[in-house]
Amino acid sequence: MTLARKSNPVRKATRRTLLSLALGACFAGGVHAQSNTSGSIVGHAAAGETITVTNPATGFSRSVTVGSDGSYRFPALPTGQYQVARDGSQPRSVNVSVGTASNVDFTAASGGATTLDAVTVVGSSAVNPIDVSSVESTTILTEQQIDMLPVARDATNVALLAPGTVRGDGRFGNLASFGGASVAENVYYVNGFNVTNIVKGLAFSEIPFEALQEQQVKTGGYGAEFGRSLGGVVNMITKRGTNEWKFGANAFWSPDSLNTGTRFAYDPQRDGSYTVEKGAKTDTLRYNLYASGPLIKDRLFLFALYQGEKVETRTPFEGGSAFSKQDTPQGLVKLDWSITDNHSLELTAFKDTSETHTVNYQRTPGDLGIGGGEQIGTAETETGGENYILKWTGYITDNLTLSALYGRGEYSRGSSDTNSADCPIVVDTRATAVVGPLGVQGCWIGTGLVGDPNAGDVRKAWRFDGEWSLGDHLIRFGVDREEFSTLDGSVYSGTAYEPETPGGIFWRYSNATAGATLPNGAVVPDGVTEVVRLRYFENGGNFLTKNSAWYIEDNWNVTDTFLAYLGVRNESFQNLNSLGGAFIDVKDTWAPRLGFSWDVNGDSTFKVFGNAGRYYIPVYANTNVRLAGSELDYIEYYRFTGIDPVTGAPTLGAQIGQRFYNSEGGVPDPRGVVDNEIKPMYQDEYIVGAQMALGDKWSLGIRAIKRELKAGMDDVCDGSGAEAWALQNGYDEDQAANIRAAIDHCFLTNPGGALSINADLNGDGTLTRVDVPASAMGYPKASRKYSAVEFFVERAWDDKWFLQASYTYAKSLGNTEGYVRSDNGQDDAGITTSFDLPGLVEGGNGYLPNDRRHSLKVFGAYKLADEWTVGANLLLQSGRPINCFGVYPETGTNPAAGSYGAESFYCGYYYDDTGAADTGNGYPSYLHRRGTSGRVPWVHNLDLRLSYEPRWAKGLKMSMAVQNVLDSEDYYRVQDVADDDTGAPLSNYRHPLSFASPRSVQFSVQYEF
CATH class of the missing domain: 2.60.40.1120 (Carboxypeptidase-like, regulatory domain)
Structure with missing residues (x-):
């Protein structure tokens, strides 16, 4: 027995x-x-x-x-x-x-x-330890870990190490997309203060990187304390002083002589082939001086850092080049005062100003030298500003802790451009045009829009948080409010069109047919085959955005091994026009957050968890500027007679018809630009996963994620459906036309839903509410669905080596990327062209730009010897989907969409898988649904770092990091526009754009004593 x-x-x-x-x-x-x-x-x-x-x-x-x-x-x-x-x-x-x-x-x-x-x-030192009392998806990287890795030293590149993140479109800057959301939908914190710039969501205040102590990246499932984000949370914690005085300096140098040069593609023969050239070089020197220590031992501590950086970049492109110098004098001061053992006060002050001077040149296409040809302008740009954060923490009792924070931040967006004085925007779409591949004429460069040189923003915010422990319950609660003031405005470049106007003209040349009706309502006269469209645009003003929220959450230990999380967040959003009137005022949005964590074995070795939550994002200040500011926007048409050979501007013939106003210069009535029942953009998220320990150092895990946009927000600019509905429902012709006019000037709403407008029905200035059913408008509902499975494995640092690897399989489907559009580079947050006209949405449901089906990330470090450490970072990622943009066909159900040029999902020719055009087919256009025209190739990138800390010189560290060791020629996107505005095929369709960063070498040295 x-x-x-x-x-x-x-x-x-x-x-x-x-x-x-x-x-x-x-x-x-x-x-x-x-x-x-x-x-x-x-x-x-x-x-x-x-x-x-x-x-x-x-x-x-x-x-x-x-x-x-x-x-x-x-x-x-x-x-x-x-x-x-x-x-x-x-x-x-x-x-x-x-x-x-x-x-x-x-x-x-x-x-x-x-x-x-x-x-x-x-x-x-595990990046994602098994925290059985958390339901969040979080990655934490400390300064010590980052110092061992060959990762670029900025917040975005650290965030890109986390599973579920992908690099965003380079036209929006150095930003990451989280879980399929656009790059404009993240939120950024420094020591608890929200530093996100919410004009467009494409900028944030950054601390000098060497002042970073830890960076926390939340990719999903975050609790009710966090809001105003549909993507992710990047939370930066700065260094602080101690009782030991320390002084140090470091320098990071990346010489352009060891930089292989950023690549760009061009088509020298205009025959559909392309050549990849190298040339852009960057020389970077960043240096830091810092000190930390006690001003009063055990009570008052100081950490202070000054950063200087000088960056010189030489960038050639097909028709010109640019030489820029960037100077970034930045710094941070952190004071920590332990008033008593139970009360503390901390002050953070930092400056992240960056000043850039750029000289632009234009020359004969194909001449790829730096600085060759004629200098056509200089540009001065300043970004960033000063930020101050004051926080109090009080341990009131053993079970109750309170904190309060106040912060103020400034962010400059000022710019000036000498090119803007003489060079108007000119686009020539005539069949006889002899111009660049996108129809560019004259000497203008860049976007052609000139911003207010004083443009900038100020954020003032406060918050109060508490934590109360009650047996098996931990109750957390808080309230916060922020006010974001914006000064903004823009005009077209070029000499002032009229003495009383500050800006220039956007000229467009096109073919015309006698008897056809132009967008201003005029008829093309007999004998006229070419016309000039004049467009004048200016807008701007001072605007205020107010956001407030409160939250409460309960972390409840139901049993010794099972944690339930129950939370709710209530948010309100208010946007004011340039006269101080509210044109968006949304109160009491309810965002429940639920989750659980099950410690299966009861010893923190096996965790099963899940969560569900709703997340809202504010209405960005860009909407204030575009919809609620003073805006003058009109067009005129003329006979085409000739072109100024220098500026590209026309010599005008007789005017055709009258001036047509899109906006007449005043501040619109706030009731007439926004849906009465508008909802802020929000999404629901569901996550379930498990994580298991394998011995003392190893762990592995899996997560399944689903995100679904429940309400999009964008403008619609076609009231024809509402007009037809009105005629069928008792309104006379004039009233129906006025209902249409209330929408045609572009109206902010939740696309695909019913429309509630305020229309001047009888032309007497009295606004009347009119509710138009969704079925009458002809728009689909805004849609974005993200689903993914993440696998991750890691080994904790044991003074020898650490490793993290993750693989993500993901799909991102829908008809809107979100606040910005990567497929056409539009950063007009909340007011993109996606839903302007019903025809532009046809075929628009498909794979979105941030759909990277496969992502493999591996990074870690290994100590070769006591003095030597090597770090590595490997990325293998599949490419984004390709579109085929062209002109909406005249025979379609929404012919007005053709006025947008090559913005629809119709191509005038059939394209095979290689992008070759079958010109024999011609019109009618072919519908190529979003994301079905192929894929950009995979990106393969390997970075390495070697560090040396000699015993013979305590405090000395030296390293060499090599980015893109194999110098891969991978790229992140291609030219998605297949046809020009006349419907003719463009030779550069599917040409590579936005190449991976070239191989570069960075040397660093640090000494601390």
Whole structure:
């Protein structure tokens, strides 16, 4: 007979606790919540015992009494290394990271008497530790980890290491897309202060990177504390001073002589082939001086850093080149004052100003030298500004912690361009035009829009947060409010058209047919075959955007191994026009957040989790500028007679018809530009996953994610459907025409839904509410669906090596990317061309630009010897889908869409898989549904870093990092426009654009004493 081995419950509990500790201090014990600036220490001990936590580096010390349930908690601890002791026993060392809880138990978790005083807990360097008390999808990278990796030293490139992130379109800057959302839908924090620029969502205030202590990246499932984002959260925590004075300096140099040159493609013969050229070179020098230490020992600490950077870039392209110099004098000061052991105050001040001077040249296409040809203008650009953040934290009782924050930030968007004075925008779409591949004439460069040189923004924000521990419940709550003031405006480049106007003209030349009706209502006279369209545009003003929210959440330990998360966030959004009147005023949006975490084995080695949530995003200030500012926009038509050979501007013949106004220069009535029932853009998200420990250092996991846009927001500019509906429902012809006019000037709404407008029905200035059903408008509902499965594995740093690898399979489908459009480079947040006319949406449902089906990321570091460490970063990622944009056909159901030029999903010719045009087919146009015209090839990128820390010179570090070691010629997008505005095929369709960064070498040296 075989005797069964009897289980020892005390020994089992002891093994559980030892394993939990060995897996890393970030494993949670007891209920806790995630903070956006600090971490916590939790654990178990005998009821009534005193637990003391200290930070030797700052002298911070605090004690609590263990509760009757045997648990204790130290919330709202600044990140860093701490020691934890029970009743004066030998302390244990533990690391605290932002948004996580470090677990230190002094008794067996089952309540047995076994103690573990001999165990020393050392913080794990795992990127995604198994935190059984969190339902979020989070990646944390510390300064020490980043220093070992060959990753570019900025917030976006660090965020791109996380699963579920992809690089955004380069025309929007260096930004990441999270979970299929556009790059304009993320939120960025510095020490708890929202630094996102919400004019277009494409900028944020950045700290000098060497001041970064930790960066937290939330890719999904984040709690009710966080909002105003449909993409992800990038949370940056800065360094702080300690009781030890330290001084240091470092420098990072990337010489252009070791840079192989950014590539660009052009078609020298205009025959559909293309040549890839190298040439763009960048020489970068960044240096930092810093100091940290105690102004008053144990009480008042300083960290201060100054950063200087000089960047010189030489960029050739087919028809010209640009030489730019960028100077970025930046700095950060952090003061931390421990007023008492229970109250602290911290002040962060930083400046991220960047000034760029650019000289532009134009020359004969094909001459690819730098600086050759005629200088056609200079540009001066300034971005960034000063930011101040003041935060108080108070430990009111052992169970109640409160905090309050106030912040103010400035961001300049000023620019000036000498080219704008003499060079108007000119596009020639005539069949006889002899111009560049996109119809460009004359000397204008860039977008042709000249911004207000004083453009900029100021954010003022405050928030109040609390945390209250009640047995098995941890209640967190808070309220916040921000005001974002914007000064903005723009005009077309060129000499002032009339003395009273500040800007120039956008000229367009096109063929015409006698008897045809022009967009201004005039008829083309007999004998006229070529016409000139004149368009004048100016807008601007001062605008205010107000956002407020409150939240409450409960982290409930239902059992010892099962955590339930229940939260709700309530947000309100208000946008004011340039006269101070509210044109958007949305109150009480409800965003529930639910989740669970199941510690399956009860020892933090196997976690199953899930969450569901609703997320809203504010109406960006760009909408204020475009829809609620003073705007003058009109067109005129003339007979074509000739062209100025220098500027490309026309010599005008007789005018055809009268001036047609899109906007007459005043500030529109706020009731007439926005749907009465408009909802901010929002989406629902669902995540389920599991994570398992494999021994002391390894873990692996899987997540399934689904995101669905529930309400999009954009403008519609076609009221023909509403007019037809009105005629069928009792309105007379004049009233129906006025209903149409209320929409035709472009009207902000939730596309695809019913429309509630205020129309001047009788032409007497009295606005009357009219509700138009969705079926009458002819627009589909805005749609974006993202689904993905993420696999990830990692090994924690053990003073020898660490590794993280992730593979993501994802799909992003719909008819809108979101706030911006990557397929045509439009950054007009919230007011893109996507839904302007019904014809532009035909075929628009398909694979979206951020659909990267496969992504494999591997990064880590290995210590070769005591003094040498090597780091690597590998990316393999499939390409984005390709579109085929052309002119909407005259025979279509919405002929007016043809006035937008090559903006529809119809191509005038049939294209095979290689992009070759079968010109024998001609019209009618072929519908090529979104994302079905092929894929951009895969991107393959390998970066390496070698670091040396000599024993003979303590405090000295040297390294060499090589980006794109294999110098791959991969690219991120192609030319999606297949036809010109006349419907003729363009020779550069599917040509590569936005090449991967070339191979470059960066040397760095740092000395600290």
